[in-house]
Amino acid sequence: MAKEKKVESITSMDVDFAKWYTDVVKKAELVDYSSVKGCMVIRPYGYAIWENMQSDMDRRFKETGHENVYMPLLIPESLLNKEKDHVEGFAPEVAWVTIGGQEKLNERLAIRPTSEVLFCEHYAKVINSYRDLPKLYNQWCSVMRWEKTTRPFLRSSEFLWQEGHTMHETAEEAREETMKMLKVYEAFYKETLAIPAIIGKKTEKEKFAGAIETYTIEPMMHNGVALQGGTSHYFGNGFAKAFGIQFTGRDNTLQSPHQTSWGVSTRMLGALIMVHGDDNGLVLPPKVAPIQVVIVPIAAHKGGVIEKAEEIETSLKNAGIRVKTDKSDNSPGWKFAEYEMKGVPLRLEIGPKDIEKGQCVLVRRDSGEKVFTPLSELEEAVKENLQAVHDGLYQKALENLKEKTHTALTYDEFLETAKNKPGFIKAMWCGDEECENKIKDETGGVKSRCIPFEEEKLSDKCVCCGKRAKHMVYWGKQY
RNA sequence: CGGGGUGUAGCGCAGGUGGUAGCGCACUUGACUGGGGGUCAAGGGGUCGCAAGUUCAAGUCUUGUCACUCCGACCA
Numbered sequence: 001m002a003k004e005k006k007v008e009s010i011t012s013m014d015v016d017f018a019k020w021y022t023d024v025v026k027k028a029e030l031v032d033y034s035s036v037k038g039c040m041v042i043r044p045y046g047y048a049i050w051e052n053m054q055s056d057m058d059r060r061f062k063e064t065g066h067e068n069v070y071m072p073l074l075i076p077e078s079l080l081n082k083e084k085d086h087v088e089g090f091a092p093e094v095a096w097v098t099i100g101g102q103e104k105l106n107e108r109l110a111i112r113p114t115s116e117v118l119f120c121e122h123y124a125k126v127i128n129s130y131r132d133l134p135k136l137y138n139q140w141c142s143v144m145r146w147e148k149t150t151r152p153f154l155r156s157s158e159f160l161w162q163e164g165h166t167m168h169e170t171a172e173e174a175r176e177e178t179m180k181m182l183k184v185y186e187a188f189y190k191e192t193l194a195i196p197a198i199i200g201k202k203t204e205k206e207k208f209a210g211a212i213e214t215y216t217i218e219p220m221m222h223n224g225v226a227l228q229g230g231t232s233h234y235f236g237n238g239f240a241k242a243f244g245i246q247f248t249g250r251d252n253t254l255q256s257p258h259q260t261s262w263g264v265s266t267r268m269l270g271a272l273i274m275v276h277g278d279d280n281g282l283v284l285p286p287k288v289a290p291i292q293v294v295i296v297p298i299a300a301h302k303g304g305v306i307e308k309a310e311e312i313e314t315s316l317k318n319a320g321i322r323v324k325t326d327k328s329d330n331s332p333g334w335k336f337a338e339y340e341m342k343g344v345p346l347r348l349e350i351g352p353k354d355i356e357k358g359q360c361v362l363v364r365r366d367s368g369e370k371v372f373t374p375l376s377e378l379e380e381a382v383k384e385n386l387q388a389v390h391d392g393l394y395q396k397a398l399e400n401l402k403e404k405t406h407t408a409l410t411y412d413e414f415l416e417t418a419k420n421k422p423g424f425i426k427a428m429w430c431g432d433e434e435c436e437n438k439i440k441d442e443t444g445g446v447k448s449r450c451i452p453f454e455e456e457k458l459s460d461k462c463v464c465c466g467k468r469a470k471h472m473v474y475w476g477k478q479y
Numbered sequence: 480c481g482g483g484g485u486g487u488a489g490c491g492c493a494g495g496u497g498g499u500a501g502c503g504c505a506c507u508u509g510a511c512u513g514g515g516g517g518u519c520a521a522g523g524g525g526u527c528g529c530a531a532g533u534u535c536a537a538g539u540c541u542u543g544u545c546a547c548u549c550c551g552a553c554c555a
Binding site: 016026092093114147151154 | 480490512513514515516517546547548549550551552553554555
């Protein structure tokens, strides 16, 4: 018996977090590897989670006035080269198409690593007057970046994402948009994924290639490592000038519009796994769980059990809950383990004894808590418990974030913390890239995560060089 | 791009000193079972990553090569 368990079981988080992650990803049937390195097959269960995220976010984008479009997959080299900082940032990881059919192409075509330049090329044609602004476009697509080392969801060569690209009449308006979309991400993380996060501004060193300012949302994984969870950039009019995008303003002068872009990717699935998951597998927040309640009939051969399960399924479905009844021949124990692995938020057990008493058993995935629930109150009980799972997950993640956020006032303290305590470190910074580099080198990879919107004044001096501090920065290792 | 690891059935693995491939799980069929990964019985499934070489004979030895994976550097 122990042997069988071993085959199917997953590596414990505390033993090897990286192994635990890949075990969960595979055993929960989220992805499969393909024959091209870094390109993953997203399986039905994984894709269903993505679709739930997608539709929730898409709604939020539309509520804030955005429209969806689709841009081409291929970008001519000359187009990609138009904005210098941008190309330099992406050049090392671009994949190229050089042959079409049998013929070598005169100009090679980049497989989009991001679509700024495509949007700009198009905007140059359709923006002529201040009356054409703002343009608030978003696209759902996949992009490709030739990554050296890859991991499912966290860093794959091809990944699915959303990229919003907007053009505005004034810098102020564009800055507002940048901030607005960051807040949309923050709300999505909290309300839909049950993930708390730090939001703030990236340092010069860490900002996006070609951006004036980059804002970021930084959730913390269970092991204290950060994951850049989404970014929102303010571009000023640099791209607009490079691409000759001009409009006639209200004062009849020719002006360049101000631009933003913002994106989140399937990487969020990685965050979901690493923030909420446990040693039994995935734990999904109810809002994105493809199955919110799994019904496990007990002693299903006995009269009436299957019928009762189906009756419950129908009534819950009618109440708008995503339900599945597992009528397969597997043993109840097998089913319990299976749906725990897949992170289903609530399990409903119904057997002959329950039917006699007019009740069923509800079990929460996050806490393992079991409650007998009268069938007459089931619908409300399920809704309450789903909400309780969401809240429980958020609270637990928030506690982890708090517990693993440390403060360092001196450099020794910083090094000591970086070495021994996983998580974020709050520390003062002078604003020089030199200190960022020094810290990264001497800690084995701790980087500035962001300058938070809510800064605290921990001291007057930079934790690294001792010079006058300009900002408080969150530091940490990242995926 | 540096450092480690692994390629044998769908998955996980075993196959000292060369002799024609096996185990567990999964799968198929049937019966019994059923409140934490059930039991029994009978089955199906493999050009041993690829390519050369040594040999009467290579999963095993030699050389090369490819892929995947983990840890770093780079990035969402």
